[in-house]
Amino acid sequence: MKSSLSSPRKTPRTPPQKTARNTAPQSVPLSVPHAVPLLDLRRQYDGIREDVLAAIARVCDSQSFILGPEVEALEREIAALTGAACAVGCASGTEALWLALVTAGVKPGDSVITTAFSFFASASATVRAGATPVFVDVDPGTLNLDAALVDQLLRAKRPENLRAILPVHLYGQCADMDAFDRIVNEYAKEFEFAIVEDAAQAIGAEWSGRGAGSLGVTAAFSFYPTKNLSAYGDAGIVTTTHPEMAEHMRRLRNHGSPRRYYHDEFGWNGRMDAIQAAVLRVKLAHIADWNQRRRQHAATYDQLFADSGLTSHHGSDESGAPVRLLSRSPQAKHVFHQYVIRAQRRDALRKFLGERKIGSEIYYPLPLHLQPAFSYLGLKPGDLPVSEQAALEVLALPMFPELTEAETRLVVESIADFYS
Numbered sequence: 001m002k003s004s005l006s007s008p009r010k011t012p013r014t015p016p017q018k019t020a021r022n023t024a025p026q027s028v029p030l031s032v033p034h035a036v037p038l039l040d041l042r043r044q045y046d047g048i049r050e051d052v053l054a055a056i057a058r059v060c061d062s063q064s065f066i067l068g069p070e071v072e073a074l075e076r077e078i079a080a081l082t083g084a085a086c087a088v089g090c091a092s093g094t095e096a097l098w099l100a101l102v103t104a105g106v107k108p109g110d111s112v113i114t115t116a117f118s119f120f121a122s123a124s125a126t127v128r129a130g131a132t133p134v135f136v137d138v139d140p141g142t143l144n145l146d147a148a149l150v151d152q153l154l155r156a157k158r159p160e161n162l163r164a165i166l167p168v169h170l171y172g173q174c175a176d177m178d179a180f181d182r183i184v185n186e187y188a189k190e191f192e193f194a195i196v197e198d199a200a201q202a203i204g205a206e207w208s209g210r211g212a213g214s215l216g217v218t219a220a221f222s223f224y225p226t227k228n229l230s231a232y233g234d235a236g237i238v239t240t241t242h243p244e245m246a247e248h249m250r251r252l253r254n255h256g257s258p259r260r261y262y263h264d265e266f267g268w269n270g271r272m273d274a275i276q277a278a279v280l281r282v283k284l285a286h287i288a289d290w291n292q293r294r295r296q297h298a299a300t301y302d303q304l305f306a307d308s309g310l311t312s313h314h315g316s317d318e319s320g321a322p323v324r325l326l327s328r329s330p331q332a333k334h335v336f337h338q339y340v341i342r343a344q345r346r347d348a349l350r351k352f353l354g355e356r357k358i359g360s361e362i363y364y365p366l367p368l369h370l371q372p373a374f375s376y377l378g379l380k381p382g383d384l385p386v387s388e389q390a391a392l393e394v395l396a397l398p399m400f401p402e403l404t405e406a407e408t409r410l411v412v413e414s415i416a417d418f419y420s
């Protein structure tokens with residue numbers, strides 16, 4: 001992988017807006033809420049039901065179920081949204097990560113630096129590519145891969161056959177891509193490695209006006225049903241600024257086959273279904289609005305927490321406040337896939353909220369370097385202390401576009417009740 005393959009700066013373009021026939025969510029509770037789900041996809045469905053069913057009917061009428069025109073149209077629209085030159089639809093975000101790594105040049109015997117604080121697939125995709133993940137700790141404010149620690153590691157002892165750095169845009173906020181660009185440029189003359197984005201949680205996010213998915217050499221998105229842009233089953237997409245890599249992705253997702261029944265290399269069946277693409281295209285017309293509503297809910301939460309007196313702001317734990325909010329990078333346009341707090345007595349708080357029928361979740365309870373599957377790396381508790389502490393404290397609160405202000409209020413009031 002050539003380090004000269006750094007991404008051209010591109011401003012993301014807005015995808016063509018489609019008019020939904022019925023956009024007003026019908027099942028949003030109008031009365032005072034007594035329960036708040038972590039995520040309520042039913043409300044979203046109520047607003048787009050006719051369009052979704054028409055899209056599925058279109059695919060059934062076409063009798064073209066795998067790849068084909070719907071997937072190709074989605075690929076063009078995602079390429080436009082992210083500002084990457086190319087997008088390649090595939091079976092899941094996990095598959096997208098594997099395609100992103102392999103086409104960026106990761107091969108057996110290589111190593112890939114990544115965060116210890118993410119979903120398992122961020123690192124297991126490296127293992128599937130035959131390489132070894134090298135876990136580095138996260139920034140205590142954002143919980144994204146800490147570029148300063150990556151730099152330190154490269155200065156102290158460069159991992160053998162380092163081929164890529166894989167930052168994850170955790171919870172919908174981009175990792176510090178300026179810092180990773182600087183690192184790639186600094187080492188460019190000495191050795192070559194690529195930046196591969198795990199953008200699974202970050203569709204529509206930006207860093208300094210550049211779209212997630214156009215910041216690295218390749219990037220992976222997930223359309224798992226809980227994601228900001230979600231399919232009605234598994235689906236994912238890979239983006240790249242390099243057309244030749246996109247062609248390689250297209251072959252690899254289809255058994256390494258450049259044409260039917262001829263196979264140049266070993267790929268796999270990683271194709272996307274047309275029904276998923278058709279559903280995603282309906283939702284894509286709404287993603288800018290949905291992400292904007294998520295940002296508004298996050299601002300409401302921030303304000304309610306500030307008013308409640310429960311928080312110390314952004315990362316510092318010196319005040320002993322029971323709740324801490326995560327840092328927001330000024331360069332980042334956050335899409336709040338999750339709104340996450342750090343809470344004292346987190347597990348008791350979660351139980352208390354559950355009894356009040358308020359949804360919450362822990363993303364993630366065990367850092368990757370301590371997962372049994374990675375025990376062969378020989379890491380132990382204490383090796384990555386920021387990730388380990390975060391795993392004890394993080395709590396995701398209800399967050400979805402159709403959430404109401406009354407619901408956010410109930411969530412924060414309930415948290416205040418717990419600590420009173």
Ligand SMILES: Cc1ncc(COP(=O)(O)O)c(C=O)c1O
Binds near residue numbers: 095097
């Ligand atoms: C950060 C991250 N990476 C990768 C994935 C894998 O995506 P998928 O579940 O679509 O395979 C997910 C989603 O679950 C994720 O959150």
